[in-house]
Amino acid sequence: MTQLFRTGLALASAAIPFVALVSPALAAAPAGTVAIPWGDWLVGLLQPVSAVLVPIAAAAVTAGVARVAPWAASLLTRERVEAAIRAGAEYGQNAVAGAARGRTVSVDLGSAVVAAGARHVLATAPAHVVRQAGGAGGVAARIFRALPLDPQARVGNVLTPALAALRAGDEQRG
Template sequence: MTHRIRAGLALACAALPFAALLSPARAGDGTASAVSVPWGDWLVALLQPASAVLVPIAAAAVTAGIARVAPWATSVLTRDRVEAAIRAGAAYGQNAVAGAAKGRTVSVDLGAAVVAAGARHVLATAPAHVVRRAGGAEGVAARIFRALPLEPQASAANVLAPALAELQGPPARKPALRRG
């Protein structure tokens, strides 16, 4: 029963503005053929308080959606960043080592040098979180090894292992300048 009363009150409240708008037209002498209803004014007056409530709710919903998608998006973006760094390292290694060229198959004897040069480049230029996500220096070298077009007889034992040994070797030091 109370639902019917509420529905009736809501209908009466909604019809009241329309009755107020139409009553001046009925009060005339009856010769008026057109009724002018100012839709824009009452629509703007109705939407201002509604927008004051709905805009913060919509902003909260968008923020909640972004919070749910953020971990997934971060994972995808980091994976893409790792793949781009590996491609750049492989290309750099092929350009940096004499005898290797981009687009050509890398021989076994040049493979270790190409992998090591590419890994050094990635370790020097990529952000730390990308290198960590790739698996550190060993992971970067292994991924570059898999990305290179190597000869069929190339294997992890004859290309990747020497490249890792070269990466873990002592870095070349610059000679100290003497002052005298």
């Protein structure tokens, strides 16, 4: 008996909105015809549906952004690191007398170019970009690899003196 009562109540609940939608159409319709206001019926149906679907869609978009955000942040940070290293290498080549952008850097000038470029990156790049690049040593090493150096250039004769110059500059400022 309870199941029959629930079914009847559900049918009555479903019929009330339908009767409310159709009754104005029956009152205004000429005799012998029934006009169903499809536009009103559709708007009446879509309002509660959109009230449910819009938050679900917003949650889906938010979840998608949350999944993509770490990847996008990593990509953007990597691009900023590479841009900072390129700018540092160009700055070092322009700042050191005898070095010119686009030409091979000699071993004699290499450490000065690397140190000047690294100082420029450390002074101008955001802290998280410098951290991502590996700190002062990582920035200098990346600039060393980015420069067009003589074939005789090695870590020992270019990068090591550049790191020593960076440390000496830090000690003088500190």
